[in-house]
Amino acid sequence: MSFFKKLKEKITKQTDTVTEKFKDGLSKTRDSFVGAMNDLVKNYRSVDEEFFEELEELLISADVGVVTVMELIDELKDVARTRNIKSSEELQPVISEKLAELLQKSEEDGKVNVQESGMTVILFVGVNGVGKTTTIGKLANKFKQEGKSVLLAAGDTFRAGAIEQLEAWGERVGVDVIKQQSGSDPAAVMFDAVQAAKSRGVDVLLCDTAGRLQNKVNLMNELEKVKRVIEREVPGAPHEVLLVLDATTGQNAMNQAKTFGKATDVSGIVLTKLDGTAKGGIVLAIRHELDIPVKFVGLGEKVDDLQEFDAEQFVYGLFSEVLEEAETE
């Protein structure tokens, strides 16, 4: 079966609402991206240097990152040569295939490591203002709707109003928040939260942390300490360390992934603010270089604006028109 047939089949099997929601959020992205792709095909019928230059620009404008883009282009040039592809229409499916391959290495990638029995602890980390607290609110709601009991840990004791913000989300979603005073030691808050979670026997503990830039050594040490407390108190925890990335971020997201990865052994990415015009292409480079999968995408500020990441849907969203063209062949 061809790549596109498989992809199409998988997509249509998915519940439509999820796909629609996802496509909706991505429509802006898709329109501009696919529009540009189509222009590309129209403008350059033969696959030549100029075509590749234009393609390079397209990917760079999506924040994929110039190094990754150049590598991708080189690979595509090889493919074009060996398969003797002369027209851009022929090469187009190869391009989307390549991107999907990059994001989707196994079925397991997008899944969250939820414990069958016992408590699941998820730690959220990331730089300032990316959407950690909001994502926790959304995810708490998701787990709750699945019938799980959820507890939140107010690990951001630094930023003005951070505890109140998490409490507001807790109220909105109907879950409790474990907190201490503003200014207290976040590791101590985490200790309290883990104890409370254990004694209440909750299914999921979601741990908020203060935003911090990855070059602040003290703050990164503090984060390691927070993680150690969780490790010590709950064997096997944290079950996920999710790095929250803002889709509008450019190449610095790579540094973020590297440094947070080193400090806290990041297991997955939440890509937020994809409802804007930014394309979040840096996750391609991060997957390429660090092999960290994306698990969720944020598509707005409301409680249900969070979707599980599915690489095929992501690519489908980017290339849906292209895929449909291939389908009618």
Place this chain on the structure above:
Amino acid sequence: MAFEGLAERLQSTLSKIKGKGKVTEADVKTMMREVRLALLEADVNFKVVKDFIASVKERAVGQEVLKSLTPGQQVIKVVNEELTKLMGGEQSKIAVAKKPPTVVMMVGLQGAGKTTTTGKLANHLRKSYNRKPLLVAADIYRPAAIKQLETLGSQLDMPVFSLGDQVSPVEIAKQAIEKAKEEHHDYVLVDTAGRLHIDESLMGELQQIKEAVNPDEILLVVDAMTGQDAVNVAESFNEQLDITGVVLTKLDGDTRGGAALSVKAVTNTPVKFAGMGEKLDALEPFHPDRMASRILGMGDVLTLIEKAQTTVDEEKARELEKKMRTADITFDDFLEQLAQVRNMGPLDELLGMMPGANKMKGLKNVQVDEKQIGHIEAIVRSMTKAEKENPTILNASRRKRIAKGSGTSIQEVNRLIKQFDEMKKMMKQMSGMTAKGKKKGKFKFPFM
């Protein structure tokens, strides 16, 4: 790391280009490839990069290579200068309304740093100008946004105006102004909710607030880590609101900050402040020149170039000496020497060492305030080639254009031209003296 690889490549490309004399087209082409990569890797928007490369190419080809530089370094020097020029002059002043209170509106995407910057700005206004700002909580959407601003207010011991989250932001802003007038606040800082530039209804809300309170300053708060999308965001906010300035936040991180250039290029409004941390005193003036070399990521090379520049090129000096005697020095010469003067110490000090110089008429006016050198450079760079070579054609409309182009005032432009004239006159008088002084080896005139 991707970037380190790039910096290395740039370095090795630099050293590969050998030889002296003029920068050739081939040199420029090789270097521009690397510069393009460096800028893209720094998140400068690809369209901005394209335009930039084109303009630099034009300027770099045929350049005379400074004795102590290689052609590759010479190209980087030009690139750095052009980048600095594009970033604009220093501009950390905030508007002052003729009739208080001055109204400032903070706008931007979600999580950019508006609320934090509102607190920092209030702190800055009080500390540096002894102002009495009123903070206004006009974000009724984000959970605990009001509480966040109130907490900052109490940390600063400053009042925060709020009507809760059930009153429209437009109404909140209006009533805040009344309150500020009653209580004699001279600044009103309105914190608005983060929003996407494509969110029509929320962008409409900002326009309504703008209409209602007629702000003197609309500051777009931009996260320094923003990627290619920065141009869309900035363009859109600017189109819909006519922003008056930009605050670049989170510059305490390790981002190259190319967004600064993208935003400047599409809005043509100055970056007024840099956010350098989460604390309330972490707001700094924005330094365009530092930003340029940060974006370029070529600290080492630039230091080298700087050093090379400080060593006065003998040949150049002789040439200039000749020019000075006949007093046909141009603004270009002036600019070039300015950089050297800066590295040699204060101009007045140097002049003070000249025998009899203190008796000379008009010398006072020649003194160059170190702080103003940046402005002077901007002014000269905004002149056309013809104007630089022949300052007599600088009529009123040309001067007006130059002031606008350099982000300075007509007065400053006039002052510089006057100083320049005086300097020329002075040079005529002094050419004899200079030669005498040189023979004795007592002092070195700065323009040599």
